[in-house]
Amino acid sequence: MKFGKRLCQLRKEKKSWSQERLALESGLARSYVSGVERGVRNISLRNICKLAEILEISPAELLIFPDE
Template identity: 45%
Template sequence: MSKINIKQRFGVAVKQRRHELGISQEELSFRAGLHRTYISDIERGSRNPSLENIDKLAKALELSVSTLFAHYGIDRGNNG
């Protein structure tokens, strides 16, 4: 089994939460003040967002950064 890197785990978490809220990438980009293609790149795991952008995304997803990482498994990787 290939190991999923943290950028991919973060992207999956953002997408999962966005779907839970029932919003589009465009709506998330508006809420976060980021470009829609940047959101798409993050969800695919091809971007390495800065701490500032992680904070913007968490707020736009109506979560704290710590909740986003802990609740959506970003911090666990394949170990757990």
């Protein structure tokens, strides 16, 4: 599992939010969130921490990729 897919999974499981809502809550652009989830944009450690805080999880949880 890649980071973007993990972010999408946790966004839906933890909050049932759209990309638009996650972007609004985090202060990031929706196009940026979309790009990260699709694997076409890189994400900084600062933004990983920001998204984790918004999703009420630890940053490490975003970096744990369960077996598919």
